[in-house]
Amino acid sequence: MEKQGILEMPTTWRCGRFLFDFSKRRRPVVMGILNATPDSFSDGGKFKTPKDAIAQAELMVEGGVDLIDIGGESTRPGAEPVALQEELDRVLPVIEALKDCGVALSIDTYKAETMRQALRTGVDCVNDIWALRQAGAVDAVLESKDCGIVLMHMQRDPQTMQFNPEYHDVIAQVMQFLNERAELLKTKGVDRNRIVIDPGFGFGKSLEHNLSMLRHFDQFSQLGYAVLAGISRKSMLGKITGKDMHERLAPSVAAAIMAADRGARIVRVHDVPETVDALKLWEASVL
Numbered sequence: 001m002e003k004q005g006i007l008e009m010p011t012t013w014r015c016g017r018f019l020f021d022f023s024k025r026r027r028p029v030v031m032g033i034l035n036a037t038p039d040s041f042s043d044g045g046k047f048k049t050p051k052d053a054i055a056q057a058e059l060m061v062e063g064g065v066d067l068i069d070i071g072g073e074s075t076r077p078g079a080e081p082v083a084l085q086e087e088l089d090r091v092l093p094v095i096e097a098l099k100d101c102g103v104a105l106s107i108d109t110y111k112a113e114t115m116r117q118a119l120r121t122g123v124d125c126v127n128d129i130w131a132l133r134q135a136g137a138v139d140a141v142l143e144s145k146d147c148g149i150v151l152m153h154m155q156r157d158p159q160t161m162q163f164n165p166e167y168h169d170v171i172a173q174v175m176q177f178l179n180e181r182a183e184l185l186k187t188k189g190v191d192r193n194r195i196v197i198d199p200g201f202g203f204g205k206s207l208e209h210n211l212s213m214l215r216h217f218d219q220f221s222q223l224g225y226a227v228l229a230g231i232s233r234k235s236m237l238g239k240i241t242g243k244d245m246h247e248r249l250a251p252s253v254a255a256a257i258m259a260a261d262r263g264a265r266i267v268r269v270h271d272v273p274e275t276v277d278a279l280k281l282w283e284a285s286v287l
Contacts, residue, residue: 007224010193013265015067015148016124018104020265022226027283028260030276031106031268032057032065033232036090037074037082050093057098063273067125067266068101070094070118071108075129075203087114095121106148112136119144129154129203131181142188150196150228150266151181155204165204171216174199179223196266198228202235210236214255217262229259230268232275253278261286 011023020029036053057068072090073082091107091114098105099122106125107118115126115137125148132138132151141149153174155165167173178197185195199213199220210231220227231237237251238244249271256267256275260282269275 006222009221009224009226009263009265012193013148013196013226014146014191014194015104015106016144016146018067018124020066022265025283026286027279028229028256028264029066029266030064030272030279031067031069031228031266032060032063032272033268033270034060034068034070034094035074036070036072036094050097053094054097057094057101060272061101061103064276065103065272067104067106068098069106069108069125069127069268070098070123072114073109075108084111084113087111088117092117092121095123099123104148106150110134110137112140115140116143119147124148125150127198128152129200131178132185133181138184138188141185142190146194148196149185149190149194150198151178151185152198152203152228152230153177153200165206165209167209170205170209170212171219174213175220175223178220178225182223182225192225196226196228197223198230198268201229201231207236207239210234214258214262217259217264221263226265227263228266228268229256229264231255231259232267232269232271249274257282 013020034053034057060068070091072087095105095118104124106127107115107123108127109115110128110130126141127150129152141147182195182197201210232252233245233248237248241251252271253274256269257278259267260279
């Protein structure tokens, strides 16, 4: 429904086997980050074996996670690409083991074939930093009639994105890009309530760009799609607090609460139980 050029967000998010109903819960979906990689920026190597990744996922489920985002390739600044088969070897055993764990699963990838195989194995959502701009990616997600789709904004690529990023208006440019990518999916028959947009904190943005997006985060909701905030442990928090990677729990939780207060429907986090507890308190205080 349109009001003065602003679209109302869907009250539900269809995510594969799961339907998140925001008319019944104010609290955002908590997406737990599971890096099945040796080199991710925060916890690379801790969960690189399927056994370790599965154990970590089980802790997330105990902590109240709603959705587990499984990634087999680091997208930190300067990260090198991973071969398709290596990525599949990292993620498919984890998906197979977790597909009946009781919470939704997401695949964090930009490769079309990884999307296809992950969806066939049991994931409910595709989370793509390239917003389905790589060859075959749109067709891959169209093979599913109900998977959730997360479209993220990134300037340039992981190898070069932090080399002097520039915008004349970061909010307007990010919104325009995300709207164009979402509208493309809609022209191909994808329902609005399957689409999530992610402004991409830290992906081709300076500290000031990131802070501007957080200050004005509520504007992204005007596009009429559920909005994801992924700020957990990112360098912007370190620049502000002076804390290193493993001392950013407090600012990460604070950022999740700020994003929720400004309309985030999904928060992507490393520290699941702490974020869940904080959001429960926030939810109780705002209803």
